[in-house]
Amino acid sequence: MEIRKTALAGTLESSDAQVTVSPGDSGIELTLESSVMNQYGRQIRATVLDVLARLGVRDCRIKVVDKGALDCTLKARVECAVFRSNGISAGKVPWGGDIR
Amino acid sequence: MIPRPKPERFRLRRTMLFMNAQKPGLIKDAYIYGVDSIMLDLEDAVAENQKDAARFSLYHALTAIDYGQTEVIVRINGLDTPHWQEDIRCAVAGGVDGVRIPTCESAQDVRLVEEHVLAAEREFGVGEGRTLIMAALESPKGVLNAPEIAAASDRLFGIALSAGDFHRSMHTHYVPGGIELNTARSLIVMAARAAGVQCFDTVFTNLDDEEGFEAEVRMIHDMGFDGKSLINPRQIAYVHQTLAPTPKEIETAELYVRTYREQSQRGVGVYTVNGKMVDIAFIKDADRVLALAKACGVYHGDL
Numbered sequence: 072m073e074i075r076k077t078a079l080a081g082t083l084e085s086s087d088a089q090v091t092v093s094p095g096d097s098g099i100e101l102t103l104e105s106s107v108m109n110q111y112g113r114q115i116r117a118t119v120l121d122v123l124a125r126l127g128v129r130d131c132r133i134k135v136v137d138k139g140a141l142d143c144t145l146k147a148r149v150e151c152a153v154f155r156s157n158g159i160s161a162g163k164v165p166w167g168g169d170i171r
Numbered sequence: 172m173i174p175r176p177k178p179e180r181f182r183l184r185r186t187m188l189f190m191n192a193q194k195p196g197l198i199k200d201a202y203i204y205g206v207d208s209i210m211l212d213l214e215d216a217v218a219e220n221q222k223d224a225a226r227f228s229l230y231h232a233l234t235a236i237d238y239g240q241t242e243v244i245v246r247i248n249g250l251d252t253p254h255w256q257e258d259i260r261c262a263v264a265g266g267v268d269g270v271r272i273p274t275c276e277s278a279q280d281v282r283l284v285e286e287h288v289l290a291a292e293r294e295f296g297v298g299e300g301r302t303l304i305m306a307a308l309e310s311p312k313g314v315l316n317a318p319e320i321a322a323a324s325d326r327l328f329g330i331a332l333s334a335g336d337f338h339r340s341m342h343t344h345y346v347p348g349g350i351e352l353n354t355a356r357s358l359i360v361m362a363a364r365a366a367g368v369q370c371f372d373t374v375f376t377n378l379d380d381e382e383g384f385e386a387e388v389r390m391i392h393d394m395g396f397d398g399k400s401l402i403n404p405r406q407i408a409y410v411h412q413t414l415a416p417t418p419k420e421i422e423t424a425e426l427y428v429r430t431y432r433e434q435s436q437r438g439v440g441v442y443t444v445n446g447k448m449v450d451i452a453f454i455k456d457a458d459r460v461l462a463l464a465k466a467c468g469v470y471h472g473d474l
Contacts, residue, residue: 080224086196143235144195147227160223162257166230166264167295171172 074131078156081140081148088140090119090148092156095132099123105137118142122149126169172234178242178268178303180328183466184208184369185398185414186407187244187331191216193225198232201241204404205411208242213258214249214273222254226261233265244305246271250280256287262302263291269303269328274336276313281306281323288326305329305371309336314355317362329369331400332359337373345376347383349390360395369397378403388413415467416460424457424464428474431457 077093105115115137122145123131133152137145150170154160164170184207190197192211201209211232217225229245245262247270248254262270272284281304288302304326308314314337321330332355338344343351356372363370372391375384388410391399399410416424426444431454434442441450464470 080227084194084196086199087194140195141199141235143231144199144228147224147231151224151227154227155223160227161253164226164257164261166261170227170230171234 072126072128074156076156078152080151083138085138086140088135088137088145088148090152091134092152093132095130100132102134106139118145119149122146126153173237175266186401186410188401192229193217193221202238204407206407208244210244210246212246214246230261230265233267242268244269244271249273259287260291263288263297264295269305272306274309275306275320277316278319278323281320285324285326303328307331307333309333310340314358317358321362321366321368329371330359330363331371332373334373356394372396372399374400374402385409415469416464420460421464424460425472425474427453427457
């Protein structure tokens with residue numbers, strides 16, 4: 072999947088994460104800010120990269136501001152941002168397929 | 172994916188707690204409150220431009236969080252919106268226990284949702300017939316059609332009054348004592364009982380008015396409601412306590428069941444206990460009280 076335009080999902084509330092994706096041309100450029108960076112930075116990074124790989128996103132700039140989100144929330148926010156950037160977040164979403 | 176047990180159409184549903192499906196902080200530990208059912212809301216709690224994000228969040232919550240014995244229902248958006256069909260796909264794919272139809276006005280509405288639920292069960296390989304349905308009655312038309320709605324589907328486990336919109340369409344507002352909802356409540360309980368499904372009362376929104384809340388819980392219990400929708404975890408305990416049979420009720424029920432067994436073996440159908448007439452009609456109710464006491468965890472006898 073390509074990143075067609077800048078898109079954002081999530082909030083800065085506690086237990087949430089705000090994810091912004093925008094088009095890029097040299098692989099995945101991930102910027103991560105987290106309130107639990109020391110404890111979970113590596114795991115958050117791995118989850119984000121894993122979701123992008125699953126969605127077939129090869130080039131994008133992605134910024135994640137994490138406020139202590141669980142893994143399932145993080146996944147939901149990254150997926151939603153990617154689907155929004157393609158204008159396909161509102162219907163016929165592949166639940167259980169690419170979204171899992 | 173956390174496998175959820177097959178939903179039971181009829182189970183204990185004293186309390187149903189509303190939660191915004193878009194708020195991770197709320198839904199991640201919703202099961203700790205000991206509520207019978209949680210209602211993950213895609214409708215009014217979610218802003219129009221966040222409907223898509225709420226579904227991603229919902230799908231992962233359903234598949235990743237272990238809710239244990241707590242029933243998980245999803246309130247979909249209204250049938251007059253562009254959202255409800257995708258809401259159903261998402262909830263069913265995530266293995267939800269049931270969906271709640273907001274502003275349900277006819278048996279046709281229930282059947283329409285049922286069709287889409289079945290289609291989603293097939294699309295996602297979820298067991299056919301697994302997903303339950305409940306209908307919220309929020310308009311005069313919905314309340315007046317309660318009998319046909321309550322009997323519309325084998326998946327439907329209950330009907331619920333939702334007073335916010337009902338108040339508006341009736342040109343009235345919350346009144347302590349509930350005179351303005353009197354007819355609606357009565358019709359809903361009667362329609363539910365006639366169709367053999369459950370019925371649930373509306374939310375009580377003023378968290379500071381504890382006395383008003385408690386009076387309302389006692390009233391709807393006396394009217395015969397099975398449970399109540401809630402907006403705050405601190406409302407749970409009082410409902411559970413009030414809806415459980417009292418020690419006195421349990422004692423009477425036990426006495427009726429025991430004496431009825433003895434009497435019927437002797438060929439007697441009607442007799443008196445402590446000056447009160449008892450026959451088979453009392454025994455059915457006594458059985459119901461004992462079943463409810465067991466489900467509420469307050470029965471310690473051996474019947």
